[in-house]
Amino acid sequence: MPRQRTLKGLGRSTRRGLSRALEPPRLRSTAAVFTTMSALAATSLLSAPSVAEPFSTEPCALQRTGAHHSEGVDTWNAAYPRPTRALNAVMVFLSFPDSTPLTTPAELTADHFPVTSEFFRRTSYGRFTLTAHAMRQWVRMPRPSTAYRIQRDWSASLRSLYLRDALRAADDQVDFSRYDIVYFVADPDAPGVDSDATKVVNLDAPLRADGADIRRVVTVFERHPPDRLVLAHETGHVFDLPDLYHRPADGKGDWDTYVGDWDMMGSQFGLAPDLFGWHKWKLGWLQPRQVVCVQRPTRLTLEPLGAGPGVPVPGAAGAPAFGLGDGTKLAVVRTGPDSALAFEVRDPVGNDSMACRAGVLVYRVRSTTESGRGPVEVIDAHPHTQACWEDSVYPPLADAPVSLGESFTVPGDGVRVEVEDRSASGTWTVTITPGVTG
Structure with a gap:
């Protein structure tokens, strides 16, 4: 989850990269089976055990540890998709009964793509392709936006309710088994939406839909236009990359003392945001x-x-x-x-x-x-x-x-x-x- 103080408060040009919407493939419907789940924010530990895949035996390769998003590189944490192949993401656009959207799904898609996929193409030297399949219409949530009390430090129970409602509402239009990544994109102008709540949610018990387990979801509450590279930052968490910013205990002070401009996982506004x-x-x-x-x-x-x-x-x-x-x-x-x-x-x-x-x-x-x-x-x-x-x-x-x-x-x-x-x-x-x- 990117820090928001600098993003909102300094008046700095964001140099946003916008482009046209990607054409989605046909999305089909199947029934979803839900399990009881508790949602953990991207800064929490997953309780499910992960399988280690051998990665490197270099003497300088640090061992992966139990730290959340450990920087060890001796093995790959198989609980996360490894971006060494083409991955497909679905963008589901959520509207609410208490607000009429002022934007279209096509406009919100263009806020994030192809800028996000182009960032990953460059940083991976063409070794990784991220393809977004965006819905063309809004999916109506069953409750007002204010009912979920969306905020940065969101309660697990309300966040869980939001995800269950979103998955149920979209299930007759999306085959979730076809996608590696799920982006739930909320109407940015709904009264209960808070852009600080954009984050990756790791699921202690996965959601089950279309015969597939959904273990993490990117919840997007960004304004239009959004913060620069925000979706690339959140997608980095999907690939087991840590937050590199420093969040002051009182929410005040500087957030960028660890890495400054030098990696997108520190700041999506950095002048040199390529991944380390x-x-x-x-x-x-x-x-x-x-x-x-x-x-x-x-x-x-x-x-x-x-x-x-x-x-x-x-x-x-x-x-x-x-x-x-x-x-x-x-x-x-x-x-x-x-x-x-x-x-x-x-x-x-x-x-x-x-x-x-x-x-x-x-x-x-x-x-x-x-x-x-x-x-x-x-x-x-x-x-x-x-x-x-x-x-x-x-x-x-x-x-x-x-x-x-x-x-x-x-x-x-x-x-x-x-x-x-x-x-x-x-x-x-x-x-x-x-x-x-x-």
């Missing part, structure tokens, strides 16, 4: 040969994280270069049983086209830290300066990368990175040295 290389490794979008485990002083060439087939990359002379995408993207230094340092090049390419600064970004990953409590923290190579204060969600981290010609030793870990060169083709030469003292 660690997340691309976790999701299976980086091949083993593209990740280097550094255990001794190592000089290596890194490609910009956003570079993929057909994506122009700025070369050293400023002219765009092409042809990158299959080289090394991520370097990792293991720092403990459940922690590691990650190094990757962030350049203004692909999803990072508006990045404030280019260079080698350094961040710490912890596999035992819960979603929303800082499982990833960007390390600021320029702690006494800030940048892009008019546009960055957190200017102190906007200039965090180690720039060309600089060296930086990570405080407390004694790992030094030297950024030596940037080639005409857009690759960066770096030396990483563990165990530096003094």
Whole structure:
């Protein structure tokens, strides 16, 4: 669930990407069988056991733990769909007896697609395709919008009632067994709708419809037009990615102190919202040969994280270069049983086209830290300066990368990175040295 303080309160341009509605396939009807269920927010633990699928045996691959949305990458949590194949999502549009919609399903579809699917196409280097099948008409809910008391910290019983009503209302029009992801999109102008309640709901006991178990649902309450990349953020939770923002206990203060602009799971308004290389490794979008485990002083060439087939990359002379995408993207230094340092090049390419600064970004990953409590923290190579204060969600981290010609030793870990060169083709030469003292 993305934080809402910055989204609503700073008056920053959202640079929303809108496009036309996708044509849905024919949706058919079958009966739904409901089980008793309790809904858990995306920040809660699933009670059902998950099956581990082997993923990586790299010495730097942290072990997946019981932490919700653990950043471990040694196995894949089979309770979640792994986005290494084409997945289909259904968008169901819900209206209420106490409001007449001012928008159409086609307009709301265009709020989120194809911008969401294009984001995932770029961040996965074309290895993952998300296709949205949108209903063309509203589905009428049986109760007024105000009856559900929709809000950010929603009661489990009312959220459960909302989901049961939505599934019953849509069942004669949708075959839910055909879809990997369900988006329930509420009329944004209904009086009881609160955009802060947009989130992924994990189901302690799955809903049963059309012979299929529905274990999680994305409930969308966004305004029209919506927050930038909000659906991509929520879909990231469907793929077991954690929240990377910091939610102050009193709801006040800054939410972006952990990662700033540098990953969409922190802020969908970030200037460089591409997923961290660690997340691309976790999701299976980086091949083993593209990740280097550094255990001794190592000089290596890194490609910009956003570079993929057909994506122009700025070369050293400023002219765009092409042809990158299959080289090394991520370097990792293991720092403990459940922690590691990650190094990757962030350049203004692909999803990072508006990045404030280019260079080698350094961040710490912890596999035992819960979603929303800082499982990833960007390390600021320029702690006494800030940048892009008019546009960055957190200017102190906007200039965090180690720039060309600089060296930086990570405080407390004694790992030094030297950024030596940037080639005409857009690759960066770096030396990483563990165990530096003094």
